[in-house]
Amino acid sequence: MGFINSLEPRMRWLAFPGFFRGIAIIHFTLLIGLTIRPEVATNLIFDWEKIQAGEVWRLVSFLFLIFPSYVPLLGTVGAIVFAIFGLRIAFLVNDSLENAWGVFRTSLFFFAIIIGQLFANCVLGATGLPYQIAGGAYLELAAFFAFATLFPKHTFLLMLIIPVHVWILAAISGFLLLANSLSNPFLGFFVLFAFGPYLWWAFPLVIRNGRNQRKISKRRVEFQSKTKGGQATSFHKCKVCGATENTHPDLEFRVADNDEEICTDCLDK
Structure with missing residues (x-):
């Protein structure tokens, strides 16, 4: 952290209080919209050919996409309730990381995650592989992993009944992510860069x-x-x-x- 400490006095303009809160609000708003009109996602997803054709907003908009795959299981109302709980957890994660790291380090962490996702998608697109990934869920997952690493004993009520330590939920999510990455090399490449900043910090x-x-x-x-x-x-x-x-x-x-x-x-x- 010594190098990051040396950057903070010169680059305070990179510190955005509540940065992840803002991202979570955009995720929440888009997710609610996609439960009603899922076809809108085609205008926001990362598409290398369309970016080269001038639709440069896709370089950013893919970061805000979280596909509501659970809507068929929960229904529209259930999906909205689920999204509200997710928004509250995102607020908790944002505030906890800022208290532990400070606003500058927290913002820098998210910038690094975003740059890693953008780089991975650009490489996949430039090599002609039709496999670009919506980054919203992975951005939130990286934040969740960081929170679980710092506060492993924090307890969530699963289904509002069962108390579960957050490190257990993170371990299950990490196992599933690793399994999917090993079975899909394109996803594995994306995950390597998307979660690189977290791994660089967490392993030591x-x-x-x-x-x-x-x-x-x-x-x-x-x-x-x-x-x-x-x-x-x-x-x-x-x-x-x-x-x-x-x-x-x-x-x-x-x-x-x-x-x-x-x-x-x-x-x-």
Whole structure:
């Protein structure tokens, strides 16, 4: 994130508060329209030949398409209700990402996803392959994956009844996406670039978190052995201010790269 931090002071104009909220509202509006007039999608989908003929709006409009494939199952009213729930989740994702990353990083993340989708579709179109993809669903899925990575324990009520952690929903979606990509090389090519920015960020984070968990587990074993031996000690202790879970029970602690623990108060300074 050091490189991104260096960009922010010079490129603040790229920060758009509520950027994904705006995209989600467009998705919602178009989805409702497509449940009534699905033929309109033919004027918005990415079509390389028509783009070369002058219909340049297709370079952007494909990003706003989400085909309502569930309409036959739910009916028009059910599809609208489903879309409203989706809009609320999109708002939650937008606000959570902006709180975690800041407006600039969040906007940059979505710009990178959009550029990846546009590049993949242009390559597929330029090579003569009649397989260009509507990007709206993949844009929202990338945002959902980022949210699930940052807040894996957040709970959704499936069918308004069953509580499910968001990481489980993301894992199922990721498995289905991977399976479809492996069975369709064109889709796989698109997914590689569309989700490239997310993977570039998420893989190092997952590896780092795994290392931290192993360090914490090791410290827990040492702590338990000292406790059994009659040595009174704290499990967590901040290297900077000396706070422990006993003196400051409301604090959280993180393991730094040098294997030392630091509390969230000192981490934010």
